[in-house]
Amino acid sequence: MTQNEEDLEEKKLLGSGGFAFAKLTEEEEIKANLGVPHLFLGNIGRLSEDRFSRYYCKVCAKEFADSPLISYENLNEELPGEGIIISEVGEYRCRVCNNIIAIYRKFK
Numbered sequence: 581m582t583q584n585e586e587d588l589e590e591k592k593l594l595g596s597g598g599f600a601f602a603k604l605t606e607e608e609e610i611k612a613n614l615g616v617p618h619l620f621l622g623n624i625g626r627l628s629e630d631r632f633s634r635y636y637c638k639v640c641a642k643e644f645a646d647s648p649l650i651s652y653e654n655l656n657e658e659l660p661g662e663g664i665i666i667s668e669v670g671e672y673r674c675r676v677c678n679n680i681i682a683i684y685r686k687f688k
């Protein structure tokens with residue numbers, strides 16, 4: 581399946597420290613939806629910065645016409661007792677105050 585620009589829809593993605601607006605494919609949207617009326621940034625994982633149009637930081641109490649700052653590290657760590665391997669941990673942070681907008685974990 582190929583995705584082109586027209587398939588991308590801008591969605592509001594909630595995080596613990598604010599929210600962001602990003603263009604998502606239908607597949608990513610399904611992944612972020614846990615059966616509730618909101619989409620969560622933490623369930624999406626890593627999106628490239630150019631997908632974001634703006635974000636809101638709770639600490640700054642302001643919206644910025646920019647993407648949040650994304651940082652991540654690759655791991656190979658097993659969740660104790662669960663047999664699940666975490667392959668990546670990442671954070672979306674505010675560019676101004678460094679507040680964490682959302683954290684995500686990617687599993688193998």
Ligand SMILES: [Zn+2]
Nearest residue numbers: 637640674677
């Ligand atoms: Zn901030």
